[in-house]
Amino acid sequence: MIRVTRLNGEQFALNPDLIERVEGHPDTVAFLVDGTKYVVKESVDEVLLEIREYRARILATSYEMDRGEYRPAAVDEDHSAVSAVSSVVPFPSREER
Numbered sequence: 001m002i003r004v005t006r007l008n009g010e011q012f013a014l015n016p017d018l019i020e021r022v023e024g025h026p027d028t029v030a031f032l033v034d035g036t037k038y039v040v041k042e043s044v045d046e047v048l049l050e051i052r053e054y055r056a057r058i059l060a061t062s063y064e065m066d067r068g069e070y071r072p073a074a075v076d077e078d079h080s081a082v083s084a085v086s087s088v089v090p091f092p093s094r095e096e097r
Contacts, residue, residue, distance in 0.1 A: 002050040004030070004040040014038065016051040 001013035007027070018032045024044040029037055040047065064070040
C-alpha cells in the first residue's frame with residue numbers, strides 16, 4: 001500500500017495494484033480499475049515514485065526471504081518498531097530438495 005493525502009489533509013493508503021492511471025489536471029487524480037477516482041495532494045511524479053518504491057520493497061523483501069535473512073519489524077502498543085523473529089521459512093532450492 002502507498003500513503004497519499006486527500007486535499008483536506010487526511011492521509012489514506014491506496015493499493016497501487018488497483019491504480020489504472022494517474023493524471024495531473026490542476027489536481028492529481030488516481031483512477032482505479034473499478035472506476036473509483038481519488039484526488040490527492042501529491043504530484044503525479046510523487047505518486048509514481050511511491051509506486052516504484054513500493055514495488056522495490058516487495059522485491060527486496062522477497063530476496064531477503066529467499067536468502068533466509070528476512071526479519072519483519074513488529075510494532076508494539078505505542079506503535080514503535082521492535083525486532084521480531086520471522087515465521088517465514090525460505091523455499092528450499094532445487095539442490096536441497
